[in-house]
Amino acid sequence: MRNVPGRRLMVNGTEIYFEESGAGDAWVVFESGAGAGRTLWDRVVPLLADVAHTVAYDRAGRGRSGSAAEPQTIDDMAATLVALVETLAPGRVILVGHSMGGLITRRAAETLSPAGLVLIDPTPEAAPSYDDWAPTAKKTDRILAAQQALSRCPPLMRLLTGSYGRKFPADSYATMLAEDFTPAGLAATRHEIAAVSAAIAEFRHRPPQPPKSGVIVISATHAARYQARNLDIMREYQRRYAEQVGGQYEDAVSDHIIPAEQPEQVAAAVRRLVTA
Structure with a gap:
């Protein structure tokens, strides 16, 4: 397993584990998507x-962080990100969010006013795919419940998650397992x-204020078979968001896990905002 030094910090009553690296006046704080922790960024961090x-961390209840007293909402997660940044990152801050992390970073940006946002295949809550997402969310939960039961057999989980083993360094994948x-x-x-699921309606009713800084949206050009039917719609609404906030939009020849498949592209986007 990977052996990267980290630290723990009490944030809003929960012990949060994070790893720092690099140097410079600018800070880059990474927010992972659902189901992922700090290791999602292992191929990106060294490039910066x-x-x-840089700061990569595990949300409450994930990885090496402690569990929160109650299940976290997206706004709760954003509040943790805000507190973490205010404590650790006194300089110019770039927030980088993947998938669900895009919702978190956009909400946190209302308070933090970062120097830039990089949103990697972010969840576009305005897309019509989410108009009636409850059945999909229930189906996803049933699949995850089955995987949760199967995860008691590590060899089986290694078989089920083999695509991650092909995308990430061996020590990163071992830590994920x-x-x-x-x-x-x-x-x-x-x-x-x-x-x-709960945040979709909330974000539609009370969308985050547009960032007052540079925004780069990176959109995956292909998807897993079960996601493919919504791919064009998701990409279109990611593009619309970039246009709405005056940001840049670019394609990534990748599936949803862009930080693993196109780490150089993610790092290049961050560098543009760091040096802007």
Whole structure:
């Protein structure tokens, strides 16, 4: 398993585990998507060591962080991100969010006013795919519940998650197997999917204020078979969001896990905002 030094910090009553690296006046703080922790960024972080001080962390209930007293909403997660940034990152801050992390970083940006946002295949809550998402959320939860039961057999989980083993370094994948693809890790993922489901209506009713800084949206050009039917709609609404906030939109020749498949592209986007 990977052996990267980290620290713990009490944030809003929960012990949050994070890892720092790099140096520079700018700070880059990463927010993972549902089901992922700090290891999602293992292929991106080393590419920024010469230009920024980076922070990757596990949300409450994930990886090496403690569990919150109550299941977290997206706004709760955003409040944790805000507190973490205010404590750790006194300089210019770039927030980088993947998938669900896009919702979290956009809400946190209302308070933090970061120097830039990089949104990687972010959840576009305005897309009509989410008009009646409850059945999909229930189906997803049933699948995750089955995986949670199967995760008690590590060889089986290794078989089920083999695509991650092909995308990530071996030590990163071993850490994911030990932290994310476990009964506790999959329970946390189920809570996060429920949080996204609840946040869709909230974000439509009270969307985050447009960021007052540069925004780059990176959109995956292909998807897993069960996601493919909504791919064009999701990409269109990601593009619309970028246009709405005066940001940049770019394609990534990748599936949803862009930080693993196109880490150089993610790092290049962050560098543009760091040096802007």
